[in-house]
Amino acid sequence: MSKRVMVGIGVTAILVALAVYFIFPFYWLVIGITKDVGQLFQKSLLPGVPSHLRENIQRVFAYENGVFFKWLGNSFLYATVGSVTGVTVAALAGFAFRRYDFFLKKPLFILILGFSMVPGYATTLPLFMMFRDLRLIDTRWAVLLPAFVNVFGVYMMVAYFNQITDDMFDAAEIDGANDFTIFLRIAFPNIVPGFITLVLLSFVGSWNNFFLPLVVLNSRAKMPLILGITTITDPQGFPVYNLTLTASFFTILPLLIMFTALQRYFRPQLYVR
């Protein structure tokens, strides 16, 4: 019995120690945004006294005539439109793979999956050249269009649709429903939780996507937050640590709120970008 208690204490100790490691940067970020640069340089683990929180927030919001709000708006635009369109398109494609036995089905599926593994760094460079020829560089389309392709979404949609039995589809067909009605009335309502999960994961993925905007955007007014915050400097071009920290905090705040509120939809799906 006492051995069991010891093991229990040991397990708790390890879990707590790791929890400290995972929480620490969040804690440091939160106390960091209450400090000005001088206080940051004091290396303390306590909140800044006096607190500069309000001043930091005001300075971030006022930075370059409020470009911060443009970044925020852009992030929401890219992440919302990108994820909803991408997952909807993926749902249609996934339905085709689930429902029909068609010409070139298997090779097509393997081709799509195969290309999903090609790293973004290999496609982003040619995408840049392509967008340059199409005069789409430094437009919002250059960030949005690639986000519409959600290969992982297709894969997951096939898995979700597989959970619906053939009988349900056949019954609807006998009742005279056409194929699109079957998709809309039978297939889609049954996979709504999965749809939400994929939209959320894809939203987070777009929100956090740094490399593509870095390559295809030049003007600050079109940047998403994740790229914008890395461009914050004083007029001489030197970093302003307290402002970058405060802006970073506001970059992750929507994600943290979403994650906390919608926790049950954030099941791991072995998601990789």
Place this chain on the structure above:
Amino acid sequence: MTSVTKKKLMTTLKAYLFLAPFLALFILMVIYPIGLGAKLSLYGQRGARMWYVGFDNYFRIFQDKKFWEAFKIPAFLLFVQVPLMLLLATIVSLMFETRKRSGSVFRFIYYLPYCIPGIVAGIVWSYIFSDSMSPLKPLLQFFGYQGEKLLTRPNVPLILLIIILWEFTGYTAFVIYSSLISIPREYSEAAQLDGAGFWQIAFKIKIPLLKDVLITLFIFNAIGAIQVFNEPWMLGGLVVLPNNYTPAMYIYSSAFSQGRFTYAAAMGMILACVTFVFSLWVLRTAAKQLLGSKS
């Protein structure tokens, strides 16, 4: 035309109607750029002028020491960070399993860093290790750390290890935990009746059943290691790192700082091939799982 082939033709037509939006975007945004990249990789370039050179870029890359040096960090991550993380995550997931109900707070906290973009993780951690702001330095000095700075180039791999473990260990543990709880309880109960202890059950019964999940996780993380960019990019703001610190950084700087697009395109192709070889196992399993049993 028989009615069977006619029916098959109709099904194919319907299927491709549902597939059309995806396929159009996929061809435009994935296949065509990769084709373009493959084509460009066969061209020489000076400024805006380009000419066909065959496999010249590839021969030059194979002799480019800077390209091969860029793989030091991915190799370090692949052989140190990934195994360490999988081990840690497996242990954590086994601990999660011993407290399914009371552990939900821990699971929440552990998963949280996964939502944080690599760039923000890079900013916060690089400040935490920076010379001017590090709260760790007084702490480490208290325990007898002698070094002048924490954020030095020799220390960067270790700091990357700390950042990437922070980002993905909890998520990985969560994935393993999800498969653990789907193992039928009868298995471990039967073993328990036969007198097996906790560790014996873990190693002899549970971990073998997790083989597929662990292999998949290993492959995804290996691919992530080859592509690492955001975290070293942000660390590069506070400590001088060479432009070939990782393959992705070298490709980026070759293309956009030096304007050597075709050379960078060829490097991108090599990276894509390496990634593809890594992912074959996952692809085969995925295709088998989803389509194999049906039709």
